Amino acid sequence: MEKLAVEDAVGHVLAHDITEIKPGENKGPAFKKGDIIKEEDIPHLLDLGKKHIYIWEKKPGYLHENEAAARLADLGQGKNVNRSEPSEGKINLYAARDGLLKIDKELLFKINIKDKLMMATRHNYTPVKEGDYLAGTRIIPLLIAEEELEAVETEIKNHKIVDVIPYESKKAAIITTGSEVYDGRIKDKFTPVVEEKLSNYNIKTVHKKLVTDDKALITEAIEEAIALGVDIVVCTGGMSVDPDDLTPAAIKNAADEVITYGAPVLPGAMFMLGYQNDTPLVGLPGCVMFSKTTVFDLMLPRIAINERLTGADIAAYGHGGLCLSCETCVYPDCNFGKGV
Numbered sequence: 334m335e336k337l338a339v340e341d342a343v344g345h346v347l348a349h350d351i352t353e354i355k356p357g358e359n360k361g362p363a364f365k366k367g368d369i370i371k372e373e374d375i376p377h378l379l380d381l382g383k384k385h386i387y388i389w390e391k392k393p394g395y396l397h398e399n400e401a402a403a404r405l406a407d408l409g410q411g412k413n414v415n416r417s418e419p420s421e422g423k424i425n426l427y428a429a430r431d432g433l434l435k436i437d438k439e440l441l442f443k444i445n446i447k448d449k450l451m452m453a454t455r456h457n458y459t460p461v462k463e464g465d466y467l468a469g470t471r472i473i474p475l476l477i478a479e480e481e482l483e484a485v486e487t488e489i490k491n492h493k494i495v496d497v498i499p500y501e502s503k504k505a506a507i508i509t510t511g512s513e514v515y516d517g518r519i520k521d522k523f524t525p526v527v528e529e530k531l532s533n534y535n536i537k538t539v540h541k542k543l544v545t546d547d548k549a550l551i552t553e554a555i556e557e558a559i560a561l562g563v564d565i566v567v568c569t570g571g572m573s574v575d576p577d578d579l580t581p582a583a584i585k586n587a588a589d590e591v592i593t594y595g596a597p598v599l600p601g602a603m604f605m606l607g608y609q610n611d612t613p614l615v616g617l618p619g620c621v622m623f624s625k626t627t628v629f630d631l632m633l634p635r636i637a638i639n640e641r642l643t644g645a646d647i648a649a650y651g652h653g654g655l656c657l658s659c660e661t662c663v664y665p666d667c668n669f670g671k672g673v
């Protein structure tokens with residue numbers, strides 16, 4: 334630490350907090366450790382009785398924590414992400430709009446494995462709202478050699494760690510299967526649940542059809558929906574092991590690629606996903622109608638941002654794929670589906 338007259342301290346970094354006490358009013362730091370002294374601060378410092386201050390010598394090639402946080406925030410701040418000003422050396426990232434949060438976990442690790450650097454984020458694939466807090470970043474010491482930041486910048490290049498991907502407007506068809514519903518023995522309670530979940534992700538249901546338990550008829554209904562030009566076809570009912578459960582076979586008939594029948598997620602083990610060209614064909618088991626949060630809440634946002642899911646994407650949900658069915662559901666602010 335070096336002692337300097339306040340008049341000579343402009344542009345230097347304060348080595349410690351300076352407290353101001355206004356009797357009967359308040360007590361707190363007027364200046365903080367790490368602040369860079371500005372010309373207009375001099376009268377205030379003199380008012381506080383400070384003719385001299387201790388400064389960190391601003392060595393060439395070294396960055397102050399606020400400057401370093403700005404460089405780290407540059408690595409983090411991707412699409413549709415806002416940032417705060419540095420405060421006590423930290424910069425926060427916020428969602429600039431509603432969408433699905435994507436975190437490049439490998440790049441994030443490249444920052445956090447380095448001494449002296451940190452960035453903490455929310456989980457990958459969390460649906461977020463405009464203004465939501467996404468990440469915070471800072472260096473650990475007050476100063477850092479610029480070359481240490483340059484090393485990580487070179488590794489990360491022009492990629493970004495934090496992006497918010499908006500849900501593009503899409504159209505869906507819902508095909509509801511089951512003789513009990515088709516014959517009017519019970520009221521269809523599945524379609525409204527699916528319709529609402531779709532609408533949360535900017536997907537409008539433009540076609541609905543009730544079909545009895547008949548493989549050929551379910552296949553025909555899927556083909557009819559695709560011919561209407563919808564972006565996603567959702568089938569409900571008949572997804573498990575009864576002889577009358579024919580929906581998986583119908584999806585298989587219509588798909589040119591089946592990604593999975595079965596997912597390591599509870600509720601939702603009997604989930605199915607296939608594609609005909611780029612159109613996702615989704616089979617939803619009965620639990621999606623019954624349970625507040627299921628496999629559908631994990632897969633739907635990714636479908637909504639046009640990700641083409643693979644078997645590996647779905648297998649990765651096993652770790653964290655167990656919903657605890659809490660009395661008050663706080664999803665997405667819980668562990669469900671956060672292992673990816």
Ligand SMILES: Nc1nc2c(c(=O)[nH]1)N[C@H]1C(S)=C(S)[C@@H](COP(=O)(O)OP(=O)(O)OC[C@H]3O[C@@H](n4cnc5c(N)ncnc54)[C@H](O)[C@@H]3O)O[C@H]1N2
Pocket residue numbers: 509510511513514519520521522523524569570571572573574575578601602603617618619620621
């Ligand atoms: N022995 C086994 N039993 C079950 C299995 C299994 O693997 N082996 N899987 C279980 C899982 S997991 C689920 S989830 C459920 C439901 O699976 P399904 O998707 O096949 O559902 P359905 O059999 O068609 O219907 C179950 C239940 O829900 C009612 N339902 C269906 N669709 C509607 C609708 N549109 N509106 C109102 N109600 C509807 C239906 O009447 C049945 O009561 O299976 C487990 N069992």
Ligand code: MOO
Pocket residue numbers: 598599600601602603604618619620621
């Ligand atoms: O697949 Mo069931 O769909 O786990 O409750």
